[in-house]
Structure formats: C-alpha cells, structure tokens
Amino acid sequence: MAKRPSLSEPAAYRMRVKGVLDARWAEQFEGMTLIADQGDTIFSGVVADQPALHSLLVKIRDLGLVLISVNRIDADSEET
Numbered sequence: 001m002a003k004r005p006s007l008s009e010p011a012a013y014r015m016r017v018k019g020v021l022d023a024r025w026a027e028q029f030e031g032m033t034l035i036a037d038q039g040d041t042i043f044s045g046v047v048a049d050q051p052a053l054h055s056l057l058v059k060i061r062d063l064g065l066v067l068i069s070v071n072r073i074d075a076d077s078e079e080t
Contacts, residue, residue: 012073013053015043018066028063029056040068 021041026034032045047053060067 010046010048012045013043013047014069014071014073015056015060016068017041017043017060018068021065028059032056044073 016037018040020036020039021034023034025041026032029043032043035042035044043056047056057067057070
C-alpha cells in the first residue's frame with residue numbers, strides 16, 4: 001500500500017485561475033511560478049503546509065480571481 005502524503009509537509013501544487021495575469025501579479029504570489037495557458041493562468045510551486053495552502057487560496061479569493069482547479073503534484077505523479 002502506498003504511503004499517503006502528509007498535509008503538514010511541503011508539497012508541490014498547481015492552481016488554475018480564469019484569465020491571463022501579467023507579470024506584476026507574480027509579486028502577490030511570491031515563490032509561485034505563473035504561466036499563461038489557454039486563456040487562463042496556472043500558478044505552480046511548493047507550498048509549505050496546509051495552512052500555507054489555505055492562505056494562498058484565501059489570497060486568490062480576496063483578489064477577486066476565479067479559481068478553476070487546485071491539484072497536488074505528487075513526486076511519483078506523471079504530471080510535469
């Protein structure tokens with residue numbers, strides 16, 4: 001049986017928001033990479049733990065961005 005990932009350890013995440021954000025938004029999300037993709041923006045990077053992920057999601061909401069998806073990227077995942 002595979003070990004279940006811990007929510008209290010750093011993990012890589014990918015979040016997609018509606019619309020293309022320009023480079024000045026990057027300072028709002030320090031440590032995350034922002035990439036435009038098919039009319040949306042993908043944030044990707046390592047998040048320290050579950051409270052840090054929650055803070056990031058609250059920031060997305062407070063800035064009025066429309067969240068489309070959030071995906072944890074496990075080390076053994078085939079996603080890049």
